[in-house]
Amino acid sequence: MLSVPQMDVPVYAEVDVVVAGGGPAGVGAALAAARNGASVLLIEQRGYLGGMATVSLVPAYCPFTDEVKPVIRGIGLEILLEMKSRMEPAFQEEWKDNLDWVPIDAEHLKRLLDEKMAEAGVQLLYHTFVSRTLQTDGKVEAVLIQNKSGTQAVKGKIYIDCTSDADIVHAAGGVLTQGGDEGELQPGTMCFQLGNLDRLKFAEHTADIGLDLKHAIRRGIASGELRVVRDWAGISWHNNNTAGFNFGHIFGIDGSKAEDLTRGAVEGRALVHHIVDWLQRTVPGFEQAVLMATGEQIGIRESRRIVGDYVVTAEDFLNCVSFPDDIARNAYFIDIHMAKPTSDMTMVHLPPGQSHGIPYRALLPVGIENVITAGRAISTDRATQGSTRVMPNCFAMGEAAGTAAAMLTKEGKSASREINVYDLQRQLVSQGAWLGEQWEEKNLYLID
Ligand SMILES: Cc1cc2nc3c(=O)[nH]c(=O)nc-3n(C[C@H](O)[C@H](O)[C@H](O)COP(=O)(O)OP(=O)(O)OC[C@H]3O[C@@H](n4cnc5c(N)ncnc54)[C@H](O)[C@@H]3O)c2cc1C
Known part of the structure; x- marks a missing residue:
């Protein structure tokens, strides 16, 4: 071990909402936060957005529907449709009525996401890695970033961890888990x-x-x-x-x-x-x-998961549970690739038209006040992570996290748990998100 001398670092930026990681979760989070009036800095270690779709060339978006209707709407659906509209006419014709397994053109997607961020007023910082956090009493005061300019600090009121490995929660000493009982992980794929x-x-x-x-x-x-x-x-x-x-x-x-x-x-x-x-x-x-x-990097299906205020389980998945604080729905099947060459795939499907809820609490790392996690690393058991991890879900979780962060900072708050969940749900629905049949039945007056 070597000890690193104490150092003074310049503050690169001070904003309402800091989003780390520009995959589908980070894209949803940054756009939603900026569109809801927050000042937002999105920090991404590559020179472009898109996450696994562009970094690792994962070639298609998993279904946005439950085979009956779209369950992922809002920002995710907006990106999907606009990406499709930039493809060749023959592609558009082939995919015009389809929202499931749409092939991804990484170059169109990169450009589209750059443009979306500019339109929404999101400040971007590419080629930058979020490496450490400075915190007191469970509250993150700043993150340290590394790039060609050296080491700097970024200060925010709320931090949204969309690094897919929960890097911020890890750096802040949060509670994490990983893989199965014996530490087994799904394999990677070089797409x-x-x-x-x-x-x-x-x-x-x-x-x-x-x-x-x-x-x-x-x-x-x-x-x-x-x-x-x-x-x-x-x-x-x-x-x-x-x-x-x-x-x-x-x-x-x-x-x-x-x-x-x-x-x-x-x-x-x-x-x-x-x-x-x-x-x-x-x-x-x-x-x-x-x-x-x-791919610039091998595609990673599974690494760290946060332990949050609620851990979504396979039982919740199988019983299509709705939670009072649902912020998104998931209809994708449990899709766990074999951890060893000698083991099998695990796939468990929900019936068509069925989905379960993803509660806001699953985005909140225990013991940390002002970090919200979205995307692959949210708080689930291993089986459910094999389902919630796919890109359409990540867009929806990100949109919820970004919307919550902006609503909180607008009210001068920085504690993620102080959100009025019902107000958040109404805001998400007004932005086009879908929160399930039960939510619709209870809130009929809000539905167009
Ligand atoms: C081989 C493979 C096939 C898959 N197939 C599909 C499929 O067909 N359809 C589908 O929808 N999903 C699929 N998935 C799942 C899906 O791609 C991922 O689970 C999803 O992209 C996770 O989204 P995310 O936003 O959480 O993170 P990611 O997409 O992983 O994005 C995280 C981003 O954060 C950046 N980052 C990470 N750490 C830092 C840091 N410390 N500082 C700054 N930036 C950082 C990364 O560069 C990256 O851009 C597949 C995954 C793999 C690996």
Whole structure:
């Protein structure tokens, strides 16, 4: 161990709401806070927003619907629709009536999110890592940031932790948990994009190879030619020549450790090259495939979770529980990828039209007064995290956190628990969010 000398640092900014992390949760949080009148600084370690969709090229948005109606509305749906509207006409035609599994164009998304932040008046700070917190008695007074300009401080009234690894809560000494009983974690995936594909030729052969390559992958695994464990590839077509792939796993990666991320990068790229070589040799229409990009970072499905005022459980998920302080609904299935090559996927679906609530309390780390967490790291058990973690949900949680933060600071408050939850819910609904049938029935007079 080395001790670091005390240092004086300049204050880079002082705002109402500091948002750390610009994934879907951070985007929802920053836009909602700014649109509700707060001064907002959004700090992101990359040079763009979007989170896993752009950093790791996760190729599609999970469903925004419960197969009957949209459950994720508000800012998330706005981003989805505007991203679609920037795609090629043929793409727009193919996806015009669909809100589920829409392929993501990372470059359109980056540009769209830059523009959205400018429109809303969010102050952006890219290429900056939030590394430490300064706090007294459970209240964060400032975060320390690192970037090319050195070490500086940022002061806010409320901090929204959207780092997906709960970095602020971790730095502030909050209570965290991670993975399963034996510390097992879902594997990471190095997603990638291929060009020069022939989709029409591919489509002629899907009966033999499988639309998700299932039959071809099984043959490849059995013959020893393909080194993957799951007989599935997520393929998201941007047009007839280009597609994004979520294919293959790298095991034992803890996304909150730099050395694991490093191994994930090296092993992930090696696996992608192996897979692309196999695709070129095996899959009709992929013979001339060109590897256009791999993720800047291996995609991380699971790392730290906060322990919050409420822990959402699998029982809540299965019973479609509604909470008095619901701020969003989740209809996505429990989707836990195998922690080891020898274990199985765990998937548990809710019936169509069903969802459960995500309570505001699950966003509040115990023992910390002015930090709200949104996105992958909220307070759930492991099974439920396998469901709440997907991007549409993260947008909705972020929107709720940002709205709450702005409402509080407008009233001169900085304690997250002082929010009037009913006022927050009404504000969210007025912004287009959906809080479930029960909430609608109780508040019919508010619904258009
Ligand atoms: C391989 C894979 C496939 C997936 N498939 C799908 C899918 O098909 N559809 C779907 O909807 N979801 C999918 N998911 C889940 C989903 O992508 C993530 O769970 C979701 O993006 C989490 O959102 P978030 O906003 O919490 O965090 P993230 O998207 O992880 O964004 C966090 C952001 O914070 C930044 N950051 C982190 N720490 C700091 C720090 N200390 N300082 C500054 N910035 C920081 C990061 O650079 C990043 O931009 C998948 C995930 C993976 C890994």
